[in-house]
Every structure is written in structure tokens, then in C-alpha cells.
Amino acid sequence: xxxNPRFNHLTAALxxxxxxxxxxxxxVNTMPPVVDISSTSKTIVIIDPAHGGGDYGSTxxxxxxxxxxxxxxxxxxxxxESASADIQVFLTRxxxxxxxPEDRAGxxxxxxxxxxxxxxxxxxxxxxxxxxxVFYYSGDRLSGVxxxxxxxxxxxxxxxxxxxxxxxxxxxxxxxxxxxxxxxAVQDANDTLPLASRGVRQSxxxxxxxxxxxxxxxxxxxxxxxxxxxxxxxxxxxGRICYHLEEAIVNFIKGQSAxxx
Amino acid sequence: xDKKVRxxxxxxxxxxxxxxxxAVILFAILYNAATYYGWFSYSVKPRLLNVSDYKLYDSGKKxxxxxxxxxxxDTDGLKPAPCVIFESNQPVNEIKQLLEKMFSTPAAAGxxxxxxxxxxxxxxxxxxxxxxxxxxSDEFSKNCKSGxxxxxxxxxxxxxxxxxxxxxxxxxxxxIDGAEKQDVAGNVSLEGVFRPDMNLSAVKL
Ligand SMILES: [Zn+2]
Numbered sequence: 001x002x003x004n005p006r007f008n009h010l011t012a013a014l015x016x017x018x019x020x021x022x023x024x025x026x027x028v029n030t031m032p033p034v035v036d037i038s039s040t041s042k043t044i045v046i047i048d049p050a051h052g053g054g055d056y057g058s059t060x061x062x063x064x065x066x067x068x069x070x071x072x073x074x075x076x077x078x079x080x081e082s083a084s085a086d087i088q089v090f091l092t093r094x095x096x097x098x099x100x101p102e103d104r105a106g107x108x109x110x111x112x113x114x115x116x117x118x119x120x121x122x123x124x125x126x127x128x129x130x131x132x133x134v135f136y137y138s139g140d141r142l143s144g145v146x147x148x149x150x151x152x153x154x155x156x157x158x159x160x161x162x163x164x165x166x167x168x169x170x171x172x173x174x175x176x177x178x179x180x181x182x183x184x185a186v187q188d189a190n191d192t193l194p195l196a197s198r199g200v201r202q203s204x205x206x207x208x209x210x211x212x213x214x215x216x217x218x219x220x221x222x223x224x225x226x227x228x229x230x231x232x233x234x235x236x237x238x239g240r241i242c243y244h245l246e247e248a249i250v251n252f253i254k255g256q257s258a259x260x261x
Numbered sequence: 262x263d264k265k266v267r268x269x270x271x272x273x274x275x276x277x278x279x280x281x282x283x284a285v286i287l288f289a290i291l292y293n294a295a296t297y298y299g300w301f302s303y304s305v306k307p308r309l310l311n312v313s314d315y316k317l318y319d320s321g322k323k324x325x326x327x328x329x330x331x332x333x334x335d336t337d338g339l340k341p342a343p344c345v346i347f348e349s350n351q352p353v354n355e356i357k358q359l360l361e362k363m364f365s366t367p368a369a370a371g372x373x374x375x376x377x378x379x380x381x382x383x384x385x386x387x388x389x390x391x392x393x394x395x396x397x398s399d400e401f402s403k404n405c406k407s408g409x410x411x412x413x414x415x416x417x418x419x420x421x422x423x424x425x426x427x428x429x430x431x432x433x434x435x436x437i438d439g440a441e442k443q444d445v446a447g448n449v450s451l452e453g454v455f456r457p458d459m460n461l462s463a464v465k466l
Pocket of ligand 1: 121
């Protein structure tokens, strides 16, 4: 029987494809999207709405963390871009999809971000514990730093000083009364958030470790606390939280550029 | 006979070959997908330790006073609580006793549970650099509420309790079901070695 060469090639290709299928999937999943960063002179802010897709994050008070973080990220983007024409904002996810921490960091790093803010809602086992908390990456671990240098996936260790300053600034702006934003839900001239400050803390956070720029994670409230869950459910209050975050980020960027001049 | 018409026998053999080939390709795709998405696993779980097992880890009746860190009911941190274990010839066996007690003791008044439900200690061993490897059952990760604070409290309740009582432990590496895992429940990384964070309880080391 004479062999058909076209048939043989097809068979070989199909066999190769079937064995390589999982590896192809892995490559597609971890490749950060390509972007032309040379086309903008704006300051890039990356907002990371934590969790998404099958990863709900924390849950409580009838809400899911992944929904609140996406809503807050969109609000914060809007506020930052209207606060300054020199700021351009990118979200690490724009819909309810699962994105790996590596892809989020890759996305931010490929866009040369100046600031990275990861938005979360906390779950504190003590239901009476209330308020927001600001985290920056913990370099206080035995791994990550060796005599040869810093592991690439823990590049955030290079930015600890700036991230510490950013965390302190975010905490300060979240707890301080600000002049109410025009059209905000606040009746008073001052906008003071009802959320308590649980302060600033270091943690070995997956969402920050591969980020090559000053970065913080903000837990906007405790979903195990009825009052906090109520605040985060309220769109008006979420808008006010984002206004305080926006002011902190804008002032951090101003401080950074003043230091550079 | 027309040259282009194949004999029936050859066509039947070719058809059978094609069916066999299709079956092999389908099997390869399914096998790869199953391995990639972890639909089955080859790992054999070692026997889990039971609460009564810590009796196996002492070597006498001499009691040692220890302190463990549970979740505080009124703050977002940890709170110390007294505990008694028995002396052992093997220091790591004292740690096993301590953890078994922590995992099996329900929260008393003023405390909350921060160790995820049904977590069990599979094994604990040390290396020559003072790093303690803790192999925990997958309930530690599966039953942990997602949230930076809940995940941190689960980790540091264990790490702080060990480092406070056993100063020779320089760091703790947490394994889940005998393997490295990326995170506790979506937020806190398990990739590194943890050192104690006594800020969570305001107790000095
Ligand atoms: Zn989260």
C-alpha cells in the first residue's frame, strides 16, 4: 500500500498538537498583553480590582469582594482621570474574570505604572473589628533576597521605601476630613469617612510581590462586620471612599514628581 | 480496474487505523487536560495525626508551660493563652504536641478561632538552619476564609506560637498536603519562609 504523505503530515501534526495542548494553554495564560507605552507622557496608575471569576474573595453581608472591588476600581479610575489630565488609569481586569497574580503584575509592569493600588474587602474573624486597613509588601521574610540579588517574582522588595510612604499617605487621606467633592453624597462641607482606620501593616501579599512600582493593597472594610458591609454595599459611600483614595494617589504622584525635580 | 478505486480490504484497514488513531488522540487530549487541571492526583496521603497522638510525642511526665496565640475576640489581632505540653527527647515532638493542642482546642471566651476548621498536622520536621517545615492538611487552605486578615491570622497564630516557645526555630515553611502551595486562600503567599510577627499580639518575643 502506498502511503499518502499529506495524510502522514496531518497525523503527525494532530498528535503533536494533542500532546502540546496543555502547554500551549499555560503560555497563553501567562503572557502579559503587549502595549505601546512610548505613546503616552501621562503618569500611569494601575488599579487592581482583586479576585474575580470563580475567585469570589471574601463574602459577608450579602456581598462578594470581587464585585465591590470591580465597582470601586471603575469609580476610582473615573475620579483619578477627571482629577488630572496627566493621569491615565488602567485596570488589571475590566470584567468579572479570573486573572492570575503573575498576569496582573505583568500587565502593570509592561505599562510602566507609577503607582499600583490593589483594592480588597477584608474578612476579620472578630466580627466587632471594623474599618479599613492599608498593606504594603512584607520583605521581612527569609526568602526572596539572596547574595545573588532579588528573585524577579519578588521585585516589589526594590520599592519598599516608596510603598511604605504610599501606605502611610493612603491611611492619612482615608482618615482625614477632606473638602467634600462637588456633587458628592456628603451634606457637610467636610467629607469624613465613617470607617475606622485599622492602620498600616506589612504582609506577604501575592498581589504585590511581582509589582515593579510603589504598591499597596487597601482592605476597604471588614465584610464580617455589619456596619462595614453596609458601607461597602452603598454606592454613595463607595464613591466617597474612592474620592479619599484618589486624593491620596494624586498627592503621592505630586510628591514623587516634586522629589524628582 | 480503475487505478483510483481502492480495494475494499485496504479501505476497511485504513478506516480501522483512523478509528484507532482518533481514539489515541482523544485519550492524549483527555489525559493532558486531566493532568493539567488536576482532575486526578497520584499523591498518597500519609496518615493524619489524631488529637490523642500527642501522647506519643512526649517522653515523660515533666510538664512544660507554653503560650499559644489564638485570635482575639475584640481586635483584629492575636491574643496569648497559656497551655501545657510534656517534655520530649525530640524538640520537634514538643512542637507537634503544641500544634495538636492548638488545632483541637475550641476558642474560649475572649478568643475566636483563626485556624481553619478541621486543619490537621500531617508532619513537622526541622532542617539544620533552624527552619521548621510544617506539613498541614489541605483544610488549612480550603476552609480558610479569604481575606488578608483572616489568612494572616491563620498563618501567624501558628508561626508566632512556635517561635515564641521554641526560639531555636528561625522560620516556618508551611506545606499543604506535602507540597508547596502558592497562597492560603487567594491573598497571603505561602511561597516563602515566615518569621514571627509579634505586632499582631503586641507581645514581646
Ligand atoms: Zn482580597
